[in-house]
Amino acid sequence: MESRSVLLKEAHALQCDAEDGLARFREAFYIQPGIVYLDGNSLGLLSRRAEEALLRALDDWKTRGIDGWTEGDNPWFYQAERLGAMSAPLVGAEPDEVVVSGSTTVNLHQLAAAFFCPEGKRSKILADELNFPSDIYALQSQLRLRGLDPADYLVRVKSRDGRYLAEEDIIAAMTEEVALIVLPTVLYKSGQLLDIPRLTAEAHARGILIGFDGCHSVGAIPHRFSEWGVDFAYWCTYKYLNSGPGGVGGLYVNRKHFGRLPGLAGWFGSDKEKQFDMEHDFTPARTAGAYQIGTPHILSMAPLFGSLEMFAEAGMEAIRDKSLRQTRYLMDLIDMELPDMGFVIGSPREDERRGGHVSLEHPEAARISQALKAHGVIPDFRAPNVIRLAPVALYTSYHEVWRAVQVLKRIMQEKLYERYENKRGVVT
Ligand SMILES: *Cc1c(COP(=O)(O)O)cnc(C)c1O
DSSP states (O other): OOOHHHHHHHHHHHHHHOTTTTTGGGBBBOOOTTTTOTTTTTTTTOOOHHHHHHHHHHHHHHHHGGGGGGGGSGGGGHHHHHHHHHHHHHHTOOOOGEOOOHHHHHHHHHHHHHHOOBBBBBBBEEEEESHHHHHHHHHHHHHHHTTTHHHEEEEEEOOOSSOOHHHHHHHHHHOOTTTEEEEEEEEETTTTBHHHHHHHHHHHHHOOEEEETTTTTTSOOOHHHHHHTTTHHHHHHSTTTTTTTTTTOOOEEEEGGGTSOSSSOOOGGGTTGGGGGSSSSSBSSGGGGGGGGGOOOOHHHHHHHHHHHHHHHHHHHHHHHHHHHHHHHHHHHHHHOOOOOOOESSOSSSSSGEEEESEEEEHHHHHHHHHHHHTTTTOOOETEEEEEOOTTTTTHHHHHHHHHHHHHHHHHHHTTGGGSSOOOOSSS
16 A cells, blocks of 8 residues: 555656556647646547548538448448447447437437427426526526526426435435426536436436436446446537547437437438438438437548547547546645645546546635646636646646646745636637
8 A cells, every 4th residue: 555645756657657548649639838728628638630630621612522431431321320320339339329420418409309298297407506507597497488487397307515415315206197207317517427327217216217418428438328228418629539529428228219200300310221211201311320310410520530539549448547546645635735725636536436527626716726827737617616627548647637736836835826807818
């Protein structure tokens, strides 16, 4: 057992890097000199391989024109399905249970439109009070579209402490009135990882369908959606999957639901053999591809080819292992270096309950975040008092984690944050 004080030494960080089996992936990314980027859970960095994949798509357009749909190494007509198959190992699904399409919010609309089937008394949607607002807005509008008042029909499980959700509370809310449950895999503020298999089993035991928002877990944590029987899931690809701003989202539908009509139908959800027959009778694909709507955003999904190849090479287990080590190291350093500075770690300490980032709470979080940024450490601020720090397994080094804490310590000891205004920017 190494004593905890060993962790404090710079040499320890350098040794961890030397022993890191994923260290080689860092070179594939564009990392700004001197900057410690800990915001990969909001927008992942660009890799050379993602860039090359995008340039290849542009070149296909340049040289092939319309024939890019059917010719070349990655004919655009099959791109969403091919990227879905490449994403499937990340979520533990069959290749045809995943498609790359839409965005997080659009996919939730699509899936709620298909899977929310109110019948008699069973007519409510169960969500939680800590979820990302966009998910809640989508569910509210889905209810309104069915003539149901969200004030009565959207049930939001309460948090006991404003940070975490208790699985028992969620299960207790699974009443006979609930038709559909939508929850995040990992909470975007605290980084709590919910017990997905347990919640899925409890929902199904009560005849309730359940879907998950995987924005904060896909690319950071392995999943076994098919094995757990999760009905559907959706996620973005611009966070841990590094597909670029506005990159196309992903969705999973368990194969037991194949053949169900998509809620929002469009011609790209057609059986591929039938699509160009141009008939007015819709024949949906018997795959997750049925949930596509219109023409895929080819250029916004192209970077994923390069990015997903790296995930296949690195392996999700190794990524999760490094991510857990780095978040644990970060929390240990904060405990030891900043004991009396008013920080509270607002993320679970237990590995099996923690996602990919550490949430650091402080009354001066807004000003501290600005000071961090000015001193070369890029955090993510979430009002009113949360600083999120995400070491990303594919490109963050242990030495960077160590440096970030050194910078934070200086900012606190010298009260450098007092030079900044207590307000947030437009985006974070
Ligand atoms: C990032 C994120 C979103 C964003 O939705 P978009 O449709 O991609 O803008 C939604 N939900 C959660 C939980 C997120 O973390």
